[in-house]
Amino acid sequence: MAMVLPNHASATGGGKPTRPGAVAPAAKRGLVAQILDTRASGILLVIALLLLWEATARFGWVQSQNWPPFSAVMVALYRNILSGELLAVIGQTLWVTLRGYLLGCGLGIVIGFAIAMWRMARLTLEPTIDIMRTIPTTAVIPPLIFVFGLGDPLKIFAVAFAVVFPMALSTASGAGAIDPIYTQVARTFGLPRSYVLRRVYFPAALPFIMAGLRTSLGLALIVTVVSEMIAGNSGIGFYLFQTQYAMRVTDMYAAIILLTIVAYLINRLFLTWEGRVIHWARTREAT
Secondary structure, three states, X not given: OOOOOOOHHHHOOOOOOOOOOOOOHHHHHHHHHHHHOOOHHHHHHHHHHHHHHHHHHHOOOOOOOOOOOHHHHHHXXXXXXXXXXXXXXXXXXXXXXXXXXXXHHHHHXXXXXXXXXXXXXXXXXXXXXXXXXOOOHHHHHHHXXXXXXXXXXXXXXXXXXXXXXXXXHHHHHHHHXXXXXXXXXXXXXXXXXXXXXXXXXXXXHHHHXXXXXXXXXXXXXXXXXXXHHHHOOOHHHXXXXXXXXXXXXXXHHHHHHHHHHXXXXXXXXXXXXXXXXXXXXXXXXXX
C-alpha cells in the first residue's frame, strides 16, 4: 500500500511554506513587546533623547549658543570632576540636604505618632499643620534671610520645613490605621505606652513612614538647590547661578547632569534599603 505524505503547506495551515531561519511576524512583535515590558525600554528612551539632544545641537536644528552638544557637556563634566570643582559643590549640597532631611523627618515622625496616639495632640496640631503645609517653601526663604542670613542654617531650616509636614501626615496615617482591637488588648494587659509604641504603632506605621521618607528625600534635594539659588553662597544651586551669569553654558549643563545622576543613585539606594527594611510588608501584599 502506498503511503500518502501530507502537503507541507496544508499541514501548516495553508499558504507559503516557512523558510528555515525565518522569523514569523508574531515572534518579532513578541520580542518588541518583551523589550517594552522591561527596564530596557526606559534606558533606550533616555539614550534616544540624548542622541536627539546631540543631533539638534550638532546639525543646527536648534540655533542657540546656549544649547551645546551633549558630547561637549560630557567633556565639561569629565574635566570639572577631575578638577574637583563639581565634587566640592555637590558635596556641599548633599551635606546640607542630609542635615535638613534628618531634622525634618525626625520631627515629623514624632509629631505623626503624637497625633495618632493622643487626642489632645491631634486637636492641637492638625489645624496648624493644615495651614503651614500649604505655604510654599520658596515663599518662606526671603523672610528667613533676616533671621539666619546667607548660610547653611537657612538652607537646613528650609529643607526641614519642607519635609516635616509630609512626614507627619504619613506617620499619622499609618499609625492611625491600626485595628483598634490591638490597642484595646494592650490596655487590657496594662502594657506601658512605650511598649505599645514600639510593638504596635511603629510596625504598623513603618510602610507609611518609608513612603514618606522616600517622598521627602526628593523634596529635600529640590529645596536645597532652590535655597542655594535664592539665598546661597555655596553648593550646586549657587554654582548653577554663577555659571549661568558667566555664560559658562557647558559647565552649567554638566552640573545639571551630575545632579541628575546623583539624585537617581540616591533614589535607587533608598529603594534597596526600603526593600530590606519592610520586606515583610511586600511579601504579605504579594500573598
